[in-house]
Amino acid sequence: xxxxxxxxxxxxxxxxxxxxxxxxxxxxxxxxxxxxxxxxxxxxxxxxxxxxxxxxxxxxxxxxxxxxxxxxxxxxxxxxxxxxxxxxxxxxxxxxxxxxxxxxxxxxxxxxxxxxxxxxxxxxxxxxxxxxxxxxxxxxxxxxxxxxxxxxxxxxxxxxxxxxxxxxxxxxxxxxxxxxxxxxxxxxxxxxxxxxxxxxxxxxxxxxxxxxxxxxxxxxxxxxxxxxxxxxxxxxxxxxxxxxxxxxxxxxxxxxxxxxxxxxxxxxxxxxxxxxxxxxxxxxxxxxxxxxxxxxxxxxxxxxxxxxxxxxx
Numbered sequence: 001x002x003x004x005x006x007x008x009x010x011x012x013x014x015x016x017x018x019x020x021x022x023x024x025x026x027x028x029x030x031x032x033x034x035x036x037x038x039x040x041x042x043x044x045x046x047x048x049x050x051x052x053x054x055x056x057x058x059x060x061x062x063x064x065x066x067x068x069x070x071x072x073x074x075x076x077x078x079x080x081x082x083x084x085x086x087x088x089x090x091x092x093x094x095x096x097x098x099x100x101x102x103x104x105x106x107x108x109x110x111x112x113x114x115x116x117x118x119x120x121x122x123x124x125x126x127x128x129x130x131x132x133x134x135x136x137x138x139x140x141x142x143x144x145x146x147x148x149x150x151x152x153x154x155x156x157x158x159x160x161x162x163x164x165x166x167x168x169x170x171x172x173x174x175x176x177x178x179x180x181x182x183x184x185x186x187x188x189x190x191x192x193x194x195x196x197x198x199x200x201x202x203x204x205x206x207x208x209x210x211x212x213x214x215x216x217x218x219x220x221x222x223x224x225x226x227x228x229x230x231x232x233x234x235x236x237x238x239x240x241x242x243x244x245x246x247x248x249x250x251x252x253x254x255x256x257x258x259x260x261x262x263x264x265x266x267x268x269x270x271x272x273x274x275x276x277x278x279x280x281x282x283x284x285x286x287x288x289x290x291x292x293x294x295x296x297x298x299x300x301x302x303x304x305x306x307x308x309x310x311x312x313x
Contacts, residue, residue, distance in 0.1 A: 192264075276306065
């Protein structure tokens with residue numbers, strides 16, 4: 001699961017939507033309740049990496065995020081807040097819909113299986129037993145997602161336990177940035193749509209979806225330590241370290257890396273290059289994995305004659 005979760009946590013903004021995957025009549029809602037709040041403590045300073053691309057009349061900031069965080073990290077300050085405050089507009093991977101009914105309307109047609117296959121029919125008896133035990137362990141009925149494509153329960157299982165580990169979806173960087181932008185009257189746009197992002201998983205071959213699900217189930221207990229390590233690297237502003245952690249696993253899944261990372265990075269670089277033709281200042285926030293390692297957004301920008309400079313702070 002570590003290889004899949006590394007990609008999810010640092011590249012795809014769909015993670016918060018798995019928190020909303022509530023089926024009528026199920027007890028998923030209870031499983032998503034946040035853990036009891038701990039006593040307030042002094043905020044921990046975090047200095048995530050930030051880059052800038054400039055020409056004579058356009059400035060674009062590139063900020064790498066992690067989509068779910070624990071409370072108590074002080075990251076929206078110093079250079080990050082300065083860049084945000086200077087910006088006329090913000091762009092995210094997607095604009096987070098506030099209406100969860102609209103999210104479900106988009107998600108469910110993609111998540112539901114239309115071939116007649118079920119989750120039990122795709123798994124060996126041993127895999128099915130482990131999967132059903134994992135579902136029950138997070139407070140879900142064992143058969144809740146039997147009629148869904150494997151990517152959906154895999155994604156749900158990989159993020160649903162996070163609240164019990166102290167992670168709060170309301171503390172996600174995109175969630176907070178959207179709140180700050182709204183308060184400032186700052187326009188927010190998306191590099192992609194929700195349907196496009198969900199489509200990346202829906203388009204995975206069945207074999208990869210099943211591998212995704214089995215990997216999540218197998219390493220469910222490693223979820224917390226894995227994310228803790230990634231957030232630590234993010235908070236230290238260490239994209240190189242984050243790239244090493246991710247690349248160890250991406251090498252084993254080149255098709256997935258191409259679809260979820262490299263192809264999207266290239267498309268975003270094209271969008272940024274086009275935006276450079278228009279005056280103004282833009283704050284772009286995307287998963288930190290897109291701004292780390294080879295074939296990053298910065299690499300594709302360089303291919304297009306644009307230089308992304310790291311801001312020291």
